Amino acid sequence: MLLAPRIVxxxxxxxxxxxxxxxxxxxxxxxxxGARKLFARDPSQALTVLVYGASIMxxxxxxxxxxxxxxxxxxxxxxxxxxxxxxxxxxxxxGDCTEQLLWRLQNGEAPEGIGARLVICNIGTNDITELxxxxxxxxxxxxxxxxxxxxxxxxxxxxxxxxxxxxxxRASDWDSWGRLAPHWPNRVSAAIERVNxxxxxxxxxxxxxxxxxxxxxxxxxxxxxxxxxxxxLMHPNAAxxxxxxSSLKPYILQIARS
Numbered sequence: 001m002l003l004a005p006r007i008v009x010x011x012x013x014x015x016x017x018x019x020x021x022x023x024x025x026x027x028x029x030x031x032x033x034g035a036r037k038l039f040a041r042d043p044s045q046a047l048t049v050l051v052y053g054a055s056i057m058x059x060x061x062x063x064x065x066x067x068x069x070x071x072x073x074x075x076x077x078x079x080x081x082x083x084x085x086x087x088x089x090x091x092x093x094x095g096d097c098t099e100q101l102l103w104r105l106q107n108g109e110a111p112e113g114i115g116a117r118l119v120i121c122n123i124g125t126n127d128i129t130e131l132x133x134x135x136x137x138x139x140x141x142x143x144x145x146x147x148x149x150x151x152x153x154x155x156x157x158x159x160x161x162x163x164x165x166x167x168x169x170r171a172s173d174w175d176s177w178g179r180l181a182p183h184w185p186n187r188v189s190a191a192i193e194r195v196n197x198x199x200x201x202x203x204x205x206x207x208x209x210x211x212x213x214x215x216x217x218x219x220x221x222x223x224x225x226x227x228x229x230x231x232x233l234m235h236p237n238a239a240x241x242x243x244x245x246s247s248l249k250p251y252i253l254q255i256a257r258s
Contacts, residue, residue: 012100020065021093021100027066028091029108035089036113046115048255049088052101052153053122056168056235058092065094074238082245085256086118097126098145105149110156118255119153120212120248121146122165124195125234133191143198154208162209163251165244166196169218171233180233182224210251217243 035047051057055064060079062072069075079090091109093100101123111119124146132138146164153162171180172187185193196213203211218225218240224233228240236244 012097012103021095024066024093025104025107025109028093028104031089031091032109032111032114039113039115043115045087046117047087047089047111048115048117049083049086049120049252050111050116050118051088051090051092051120052105052109052149053092053165054096054101054126055092055094056125056241057090057120057122058094059235060092060241061090071238075241078238078242078245081242082249082252086252095126096123098123098142098149101149102145102152105152105156110152111160112156114157116157116160117258118161118163118251120163120165120251121149121153122168123149124167125170125192128167128170128188128191133188136194139191139194140198143195146195146199147202150202150209160208161251163212163248164199164203164209165212165214165248166199167192168234168236169215169224171224180231182226182233184219184222184224212247212251214244214247217247 038045039047051060058064059069059075062069062075091104093104096104101121124142127142127145129138132142150162150164154160169184169192170188171182173181173183175181196211196215200211200213203209218228218236225240226233228236228243230237
């Protein structure tokens with residue numbers, strides 16, 4: 001059963017870079033509008049795979065807030081390794097919380113009329129707050145917001161399928177040397193696992209959405225794999241993004257072969 005998507009009033013902006021956020025949103029909306037015109041003229045030019053989210057998804061473009069990352073070339077290679085067989089675009093904005101993605105989808109970024117077949121979405125890590133960690137109701141509210149975004153995506157085109165990537169494991173604690181500790185579980189793990197459980201339960205009840213659990217890629221023997229993360233132990237590096245791509249490969253290949 002689909003949830004009623006939450007209507008977000010007014011452009012919510014982005015705490016990291018409000019002016020840059022609006023510019024990126026406008027660019028995304030223009031790309032969707034351009035894809036819609038192209039598909040109307042030539043259905044063979046459908047934009048079949050779209051990726052939505054925040055900084056983790058945006059990093060596949062080699063950028064953060066639209067600015068180049070140090071390992072941009074490696075990130076783009078990781079993306080091409082898995083998406084080159086399909087026409088795809090990334091619509092991620094660093095720092096976004098789920099309500100910002102909802103607003104973007106309600107204001108020009110929904111994949112309507114472009115021939116979309118697969119949408120990949122990863123959102124929610126920026127919503128993890130001290131209040132949410134202590135409040136099960138807040139955790140369930142976050143899951144409902146993410147599922148509201150999923151519904152907006154499904155409403156955009158009756159032919160598309162949504163893959164929800166669970167919130168990735170991340171560090172939250174410090175060791176005695178003042179460094180981020182890589183242990184898992186940690187202070188945020190219970191909240192992340194509850195939200196992800198809600199997403200998984202939803203996807204198991206519909207044939208139009210799938211849940212992608214990348215936790216096994218990033219955790220080994222109770223530790224976050226430092227070789228797959230940036231120094232913040234929150235954002236995957238190019239190798240980590242390649243692992244995410246590998247988890248998504250079956251869905252992408254299904255589209256490529258159809």
